[in-house]
Amino acid sequence: MAKKLTKRSEDYSKWYNELVVQADLAENSAVRGCMVIKPYGFAIWEKMQAELDRMFKETGHQNAYFPLFVPKSLFEAEEKNAEGFAKECAVVTHYRLQNDPDNEGKLRVDPEAKLEEELVVRPTSEAIIWNTYKGWIQSYRDLPILVNQWANVVRWEMRTRLFLRTSEFLWQEGHTAHANKAEAIAEAAQMQEVYATFAEEFMAMPVIKGVKTDSERFAGAEETYTIEALMQDGKALQAGTSHFLGQNFAKAFDVKFATKEGKLDHVWATSWGVSTRLIGGLIMTHSDDHGLVLPPKLAPIQVVIVPIYKSEEELNRITEVAKELQRDLRNVGVSVKFDNRDTHKPGWKFAQYELQGVPLRIGIGPKDLEKRTVELARRDTLTKEFVAKDEVVNKVKDLLVEIQNTLHERALDFRNNHITKVDTFDDFEKVIKEKGGFVSAHWDGTEETEDRIKKRTKATIRCIPFDADNETGSCVLTGKPSQQRVLFAKAY
Amino acid sequence: MAKKLTKRSEDYSKWYNELVVQADLAENSAVRGCMVIKPYGFAIWEKMQAELDRMFKETGHQNAYFPLFVPKSLFEAEEKNAEGFAKECAVVTHYRLQNDPDNEGKLRVDPEAKLEEELVVRPTSEAIIWNTYKGWIQSYRDLPILVNQWANVVRWEMRTRLFLRTSEFLWQEGHTAHANKAEAIAEAAQMQEVYATFAEEFMAMPVIKGVKTDSERFAGAEETYTIEALMQDGKALQAGTSHFLGQNFAKAFDVKFATKEGKLDHVWATSWGVSTRLIGGLIMTHSDDHGLVLPPKLAPIQVVIVPIYKSEEELNRITEVAKELQRDLRNVGVSVKFDNRDTHKPGWKFAQYELQGVPLRIGIGPKDLEKRTVELARRDTLTKEFVAKDEVVNKVKDLLVEIQNTLHERALDFRNNHITKVDTFDDFEKVIKEKGGFVSAHWDGTEETEDRIKKRTKATIRCIPFDADNETGSCVLTGKPSQQRVLFAKAY
Numbered sequence: 001m002a003k004k005l006t007k008r009s010e011d012y013s014k015w016y017n018e019l020v021v022q023a024d025l026a027e028n029s030a031v032r033g034c035m036v037i038k039p040y041g042f043a044i045w046e047k048m049q050a051e052l053d054r055m056f057k058e059t060g061h062q063n064a065y066f067p068l069f070v071p072k073s074l075f076e077a078e079e080k081n082a083e084g085f086a087k088e089c090a091v092v093t094h095y096r097l098q099n100d101p102d103n104e105g106k107l108r109v110d111p112e113a114k115l116e117e118e119l120v121v122r123p124t125s126e127a128i129i130w131n132t133y134k135g136w137i138q139s140y141r142d143l144p145i146l147v148n149q150w151a152n153v154v155r156w157e158m159r160t161r162l163f164l165r166t167s168e169f170l171w172q173e174g175h176t177a178h179a180n181k182a183e184a185i186a187e188a189a190q191m192q193e194v195y196a197t198f199a200e201e202f203m204a205m206p207v208i209k210g211v212k213t214d215s216e217r218f219a220g221a222e223e224t225y226t227i228e229a230l231m232q233d234g235k236a237l238q239a240g241t242s243h244f245l246g247q248n249f250a251k252a253f254d255v256k257f258a259t260k261e262g263k264l265d266h267v268w269a270t271s272w273g274v275s276t277r278l279i280g281g282l283i284m285t286h287s288d289d290h291g292l293v294l295p296p297k298l299a300p301i302q303v304v305i306v307p308i309y310k311s312e313e314e315l316n317r318i319t320e321v322a323k324e325l326q327r328d329l330r331n332v333g334v335s336v337k338f339d340n341r342d343t344h345k346p347g348w349k350f351a352q353y354e355l356q357g358v359p360l361r362i363g364i365g366p367k368d369l370e371k372r373t374v375e376l377a378r379r380d381t382l383t384k385e386f387v388a389k390d391e392v393v394n395k396v397k398d399l400l401v402e403i404q405n406t407l408h409e410r411a412l413d414f415r416n417n418h419i420t421k422v423d424t425f426d427d428f429e430k431v432i433k434e435k436g437g438f439v440s441a442h443w444d445g446t447e448e449t450e451d452r453i454k455k456r457t458k459a460t461i462r463c464i465p466f467d468a469d470n471e472t473g474s475c476v477l478t479g480k481p482s483q484q485r486v487l488f489a490k491a492y
Numbered sequence: 493m494a495k496k497l498t499k500r501s502e503d504y505s506k507w508y509n510e511l512v513v514q515a516d517l518a519e520n521s522a523v524r525g526c527m528v529i530k531p532y533g534f535a536i537w538e539k540m541q542a543e544l545d546r547m548f549k550e551t552g553h554q555n556a557y558f559p560l561f562v563p564k565s566l567f568e569a570e571e572k573n574a575e576g577f578a579k580e581c582a583v584v585t586h587y588r589l590q591n592d593p594d595n596e597g598k599l600r601v602d603p604e605a606k607l608e609e610e611l612v613v614r615p616t617s618e619a620i621i622w623n624t625y626k627g628w629i630q631s632y633r634d635l636p637i638l639v640n641q642w643a644n645v646v647r648w649e650m651r652t653r654l655f656l657r658t659s660e661f662l663w664q665e666g667h668t669a670h671a672n673k674a675e676a677i678a679e680a681a682q683m684q685e686v687y688a689t690f691a692e693e694f695m696a697m698p699v700i701k702g703v704k705t706d707s708e709r710f711a712g713a714e715e716t717y718t719i720e721a722l723m724q725d726g727k728a729l730q731a732g733t734s735h736f737l738g739q740n741f742a743k744a745f746d747v748k749f750a751t752k753e754g755k756l757d758h759v760w761a762t763s764w765g766v767s768t769r770l771i772g773g774l775i776m777t778h779s780d781d782h783g784l785v786l787p788p789k790l791a792p793i794q795v796v797i798v799p800i801y802k803s804e805e806e807l808n809r810i811t812e813v814a815k816e817l818q819r820d821l822r823n824v825g826v827s828v829k830f831d832n833r834d835t836h837k838p839g840w841k842f843a844q845y846e847l848q849g850v851p852l853r854i855g856i857g858p859k860d861l862e863k864r865t866v867e868l869a870r871r872d873t874l875t876k877e878f879v880a881k882d883e884v885v886n887k888v889k890d891l892l893v894e895i896q897n898t899l900h901e902r903a904l905d906f907r908n909n910h911i912t913k914v915d916t917f918d919d920f921e922k923v924i925k926e927k928g929g930f931v932s933a934h935w936d937g938t939e940e941t942e943d944r945i946k947k948r949t950k951a952t953i954r955c956i957p958f959d960a961d962n963e964t965g966s967c968v969l970t971g972k973p974s975q976q977r978v979l980f981a982k983a984y
Contacts, residue, residue, distance in 0.1 A: 029624065030566055031559045031611065036624050039554035039639060046555060062531035063538060067523045068613075068644055070661050072589070074522055076599045086589040091601050091632075092562075092613065095648040097564070097578040107568045109583050109610055118601055119523065121560075121584065121613075132521065132528050141835050147531060152560055152644065156587040168560050212948075316549045343633050 005355075007289050012233040014191075019283060020162045023292045023356045026279075033160035033167030037276065040356060043300035044168065044279055049150065051202050051297075052172065052274065055194050061146045061174060064220040068152075069119035070128045078252035081126055084219020088156040090121040090167075121154040126220065126271055129175045130249040136155035137177060137267055139258040144187070145177040163280035163491035164237075164492050171275035174242075177267045179257065181246075184268035185223070188244040189359045191272040192225035198338035203278065204295040204408035205229050205285045206415045207239055208438070208487065210463030215447050222246040227463045228487070233282035234436020236462045236489035239281050242272035285411050286380075292357030293380055294406050303329060303396060304358045305338045308346045309458070315340070318364050321389065325362065325374070328393050334400065354379060358398060359403050378407055421485070428476050428488070432457045438489045440468075442482035453477055459488040494607030495848075499781050504725040505653075508625050512654045515784045515848045516773075525652040525659030529768065532848060533655075535792035536771055537662065541642065541774045543694050543789075544664065544766065547686050553638045553666060560644075561611035562620045571743035573618055576711020580648040582613040613646040615930035618712065618763055621667045622741040629669060629759055631750040633726050636679070637669040655772035656729075663767035666734075671749065673738075676760035677715070680736040681682060683764040684717035689730035695770065696787040696900035697721050697777045698907045699731055700930070700979065702955030707939050710763075714738035715902045720954045720979070722907045723776035726928020728954045728981035730839070731773050734764035772984070777903050778872075778925060785872055787899050788892040794851045795821060797830045800838045800857035809831070813881065817854065818864070820885050821948075826892065846871060851895050852888060872898055920968050920980070924949045932960075936967035945969055951980040 005022065006014045020026055025041030028034075037045065053063075069092060076082040096113035102105050122128065129147075136142060150172045160166050174191060178184040192209060199207045207227035212235055217224040221243035229239045250256070250266040259265050286293040296302050305326060307318040319340060326336045337358075339349055346363070353361055363375040377384040379401050387395050418437025422428045431439050438458065443449060453476075454460050468484045476483050498506045512518050519534030520526075529537065543609050545555070561584060569572040588605035592598050621639075628634060642664045652658050666683060670676040684701060691699045699719035711718040713735035721731045736784065742748070742758040751757050774915065778785040788794050797818060799810040811832060818828045829850075831841055838855070845853055855867040866884055869876040879887050910929025914920045921932050931951065935941060945968075946952050960976045967974050 027624075027627070029559045030563055030620065031561045034559035034561060036559065037557040039556045042556045043554065045557075062535065064531045064534045065529040065537075065662060067521045067526035067528065068646065069523045069526060071522055072599060075589075082589075082599060088527065089587065089589050090584045090611070091586045091589065093601065094583045095581065097567075097574075097581050097583065097612070107564060107574060107578055119582070120589070128522065129953055132519075137518070170557060196841075247538075248759045417780065 005289060005291060008232065015289070016280075016284065016425075017162065019287060019291055019355075025283075025292075026162045028162065031167070033157055035166045035168075037170075040300065041279065044282070044294070044298055045276060047298045047300060048198075048202070048278060049172075052194075052198055053150075055198060056148050056172075056174065059146075059190060059194060061148045061176075063149060064147045065149055065151070066125050066128050066132060068122055070122055070125075071280065072118045072120060074127045074131050075120045075125060077131075078220050078249050081124075081220030085123040085155070089123055090154045090156055092121065116200035122151070123153055123155045124271075124273075125151070125153075125173055126175065126245070126249050127150065127253075129406050130253040130255060130269070133175075133177055133267070134253050134255045134314040137255055137257050140179050140260050143179045143257060143267065144183065145189075146174075147176065148172055148174040162279070163276055163283070165277070169276050171273050173271060173273040176270045177250075177255070178270070179259065179265075179268070182266050184246075184270050185244050188223065188225055188242045188270040188272065190333070191270070192240070192244040195242065195272075195274060196227050199227055199239055199273075200408065201287070202295065202297045203282050204297075204404055204411060205239070206279060206408065206412045208463060208465050209467075210465040210487070212241075212463060213447070213450060213461045213486070215450055216461060218243045220245060220248050222248070226463050228489075229281050230418055230437060230489070231281070231492065232414065233284070234418060234490070236438065236491040237277075237281045237284070238462070238491065239278060240272070240274040243270060245271060264371060269314055286407050287357065290382070291355035293407065294357040294359060296359045296404050298365065299357065299359050300335070301337045301353075301358050302334050303336045303360045303362060303401060304349075304353045305336060305362045305364065306346050306349045306353075307340055308363055310366075312365050317369055318366070322364055322370065325389070325392060329396060332393060332397060334396060360399060362392070378403065419487070422476060423473070425476050428453075428459075429457055432459045432488070432490065435489065438462065438487045440485045440487055441476040442473035442484075443486050444478050444480035444482055449475060449477050453488065458490050459489060462487045462489050462491060497781060497783060500724065507781070508776065509654065511779060511783055511847075513955070517775075517784070518654045520654065522550075523659070525649055527654050527658045527660075529662075530790065533771060536786070537768060537772070539790045539792065539953045540690075540694070540770060541664075543640075544686075544690055546667065548640050548664075551638075551682060551686060553640045554667075556639045557641055557643070558617050558620050558624060560614055562614055564610045564612060566619045566623050567612045569619060569623075570712050570741050571742070573616075573712030576645070579614040581615055582646045582648055584611040584613065587802060614643070615645055615647045615755055616677060616763075616765075617641065617643070617645075617665055618667065618737070618741050619745075622745040622761070625667075625669055625759070626745050626747045629747055629749050632671050632752050635669055635671045635749060635759065636675065638666075638679075639668065640664055640792060641665040653772075655768055657769070661768050664683065665763060665765040666751060668762045669742075669747070670762070671751065671757075671760070673760050676738075676762050677736050678925050680717055680734045680762040680764065682713065683734040683762070684719060684732070687734065687764075687766060688719050690766075691719055691721065691731055691902065694789045695774050695777070696789075696896055697731070698900065698904045700955060700957050701959075702957040702979070704733070704955060705939070705942060705978070706952045707942055708953060710735045712737060712740050713763075714740070720930075721773050721777065721912055722929060722981070722983075723773070724906070725776070726910060726982070728930065728983040729769075729773045729776070730954070730983065731770060732764070732766040735762060735929060736765060737761035778899050779849065782874070783847035785899065786849035786851060788851045788896050791849065791851050792827070793845075793850050794826050794828045794892060795828045795852045795854060796841075796845045797828065797856065798838050798841045798845075799832055802858075806858050809856075809861055813861065814856055817881070817884060824885060824889060826888060840959050844916075852891060854884070860865055863920060870895065911979070912920065914968060915965070917968050920945075920951075921949055924951045924980070924982065928982065930954065930979045932975075932977045932979055933968040934965035935978050936970050936972035936974055941967060941969050945980065949980075950982050952983060954979045954981050954983060
């Protein structure tokens with residue numbers, strides 16, 4: 001049985017790490033900065049994948065797979081992108097191990113098996129994919145290309161945290177090619193919308209849509225569309241980004257197409273991705289001091305049934321009712337686990353499923369059999385009630401919807417209460433320091449000011465939001481004219 | 493439009509390569525030996541994954557994810573396994589690129605970013621996983637662990653072929669931990685059975701079940717269970733393997749558990765995997781000189797509807813009927829594409845879908861509208877018939893089943909006609925050289941004889957089959973006593 005979690009109010013970061021490990025979601029591995037995603041954590045990722053994959057396909061995308069490795073010469077073809085990722089690349093230099101004559105029984109890299117050209121382990125796949133698209137695209141008839149890939153990528157991070165920032169992570173990366181600028185921009189905007197819908201409707205995580213400033217933009221992009229969420233500790237989390245890449249990669253890889261009018265033009269591009277980082281965001285949006293809280297739509301187990309019994313005979317009678325309930329619930333599409341293990345006591349199981357965030361728990365004891373009731377416990381509110389057995393299926397169906405909505409509302413209230421308009425730099429610093437959350441402030445539009453604010457407060461511009469008022473003002477730091485408020489925050 | 497394929501009888505290998513590329517399944521990439529799996533090829537892999545994943549889950553397995561990299565010291569902990577894979581490992585030695593002062597604008601590996609310990613890109617994950625399981629297993633209560641991972645692996649192959657042998661490939665690898673030997677053996681056997689069922693029922697590819705000899709066994713295994721298929725050119729293909737690993741990895745990584753009786757024992761292990769190589773097997777089992785032939789259960793598109801029209805008005809009337817058909821077929825679970833692109837002619841489309849192995853093609857022209865018929869063409873037999881529109885849905889449902897069965901029967905006949913019993917080495921050589929296929933022969937059980945036969949004929953022992961007669965005899969090469977016939981073949 002796991003130890004009690006550190007309270008969020010005591011040490012949010014410690015609470016997070018303990019929760020991830022104790023709820024069996026993930027753990028650190030023997031490889032610096034790389035995590036092991038345990039079955040329960042991976043089951044959440046599978047639920048996320050299934051929904052996202054469906055949404056990608058509904059918007060006309062197909063999956064494909066491109067190589068893990070990028071030859072150095074391709075990697076550096078688009079200069080800004082290469083510069084953006086060069087400092088965090090794992091590099092393969094050799095292709096063979098051999099016995100080390102100086103260290104018997106041990107292996108060493110075979111110095112004769114040096115690659116002619118080093119291979120970069122993909123930190124993102126624009127380079128290898130655009131080099132491939134060159135062979136796929138001759139004319140406007142070959143466009144658009146709407147491709148996504150589910151893959152692992154590696155970014156050699158110096159400071160890592162489970163799910164939030166790991167040297168290897170799982171993600172999907174969409175890479176599309178278009179015949180004109182407007183279509184590519186529409187695609188990038190559409191995928192931001194898909195991500196926002198997924199975050200709101202499945203993760204129950206409110207997000208703010210906007211675009212990044214120059215300094216926060218994806219390396220090689222002309223515009224980065226982002227969805228930004230707010231965690232319980234007042235820090236923002238970039239939850240998904242979609243990039244309009246202009247013709248940068250087409251130019252770098254010489255990808256031209258014959259237009260309908262018979263001219264040659266460079267192809268327009270987008271890329272977009274979300275990663276296992278979303279699981280970190282999910283945890284930090286809903287969970288509490290008792291452990292994980294999961295929105296029903298992404299919970300690997302929506303309902304757990306725990307029998308409470310003293311004798312074998314009691315267990316048998318309870319099992320009969322439990323299995324009937326399990327079947328009835330499954331018939332209406334609810335995922336149910338009946339935990340009849342005799343190696344653990346009911347109390348242990350209650351604590352475990354609370355820690356693991358199972359939305360609903362059904363307890364059945366001998367008295368329940370008599371009264372034809374069950375005890376139904378909600379994870380989100382930690383409340384319990386007795387429900388007539390015949391009403392359980394309908395009650396569960398209703399509650400799963402209600403919990404999903406409650407979690408979203410709760411998170412939305414918190415987020416809305418943590419967007420603070422400020423007009424002076426004193427207030428700016430105070431809010432960032434004391435309250436946290438998003439600070440909505442005027443900014444003069446320069447990278448220099450952004451940088452100075454970051455140095456003084458650790459807050460960065462999370463996005464220039466789409467839904468801002470058309471309000472002019474003066475930059476909170478320099479007093480220079482500003483066209484609209486932007487959202488600052490400290491961020492993960 | 494693609495060029496005509498080389499005939500199988502002319503050059504099987506060339507036919508295969510052309511088919512893979514022209515049917516848009518995969519292509520070579522800029523990275524030596526690594527392939528790009530194109531959307532149509534990847535869609536087949538997704539169908540395979542979905543069925544296999546369901547079968548794994550039905551047998552109690554869960555998915556998880558382990559790091560791509562294995563520190564060298566862990567990699568070499570199980571000596572046989574390390575020895576088996578050392579010569580084909582991609583090795584990461586550095587984690588950063590920098591601008592090269594001697595070569596302006598270019599990047600080079602930063603010599604100061606050398607890793608203290610080299611990282612092997614996983615060729616298989618036993619080492620990293622058993623190092624992880626050490627932390628998961630204390631007592632018999634923690635067992636069994638039934639985990640699978642879908643992942644990419646890298647084996648630096650010198651001679652590669654699309655799908656069949658690539659330096660990077662996609663696969664699943666199951667890794668299970670058990671409290672006793674019998675249970676681990678039962679698991680390994682069960683997964684062989686799962687693979688066999690998948691091959692026969694979904695791929696329509698007959699397989700022979702058996703075990704590997706010492707020399708063909710997985711490095712580090714005590715027993716390797718295999719399924720062996722036969723390709724049209726008479727070469728065998730190892731289509732899936734399941735390994736009983738004994739306590740080898742538990743000993744190498746010191747994974748012990750407290751038994752029910754309170755003793756400490758090493759854990760028993762299995763691992764099992766199939767890969768994108770299966771797509772190569774699928775192609776070489778069913779396809780013909782016209783291109784790919786797909787069993788309906790794995791076809792991304794089961795039915796394609798092609799309109800044949802001269803005027804916009806005709807197209808509109810055909811579209812109405814086609815969309816109705818598409819909806820009706822989808823309602824009964826058939827995947828249907830309606831290809832109404834005006835950029836390609838019907839003849840081009842017919843050829844393309846034939847090349848891509850779509851099981852059924854429906855053509856609708858103006859005359860069909862009059863007669864209330866459609867033209868229905870089968871890919872497997874290349875036959876066509878007119879079918880009354882009202883009967884199409886039932887006809888299609890029946891035909892999809894029939895095609896699946898026909899493909900299996902055809903492949904089974906071919907396979908059975910290519911198992912030849914021989915009792916002299918002359919006959920052995922002759923069959924291997926002239927007819928190909930499996931040669932069923934007596935063997936004295938020694939690695940030396942196996943090796944000599946391989947050197948003389950290029951044939952290896954594909955497996956010691958389970959269903960062999962209990963027949964003793966004399967080794968086909970040495971004349972020494974033999975307990976049963978084994979199956980030799982040249983293999984991919």
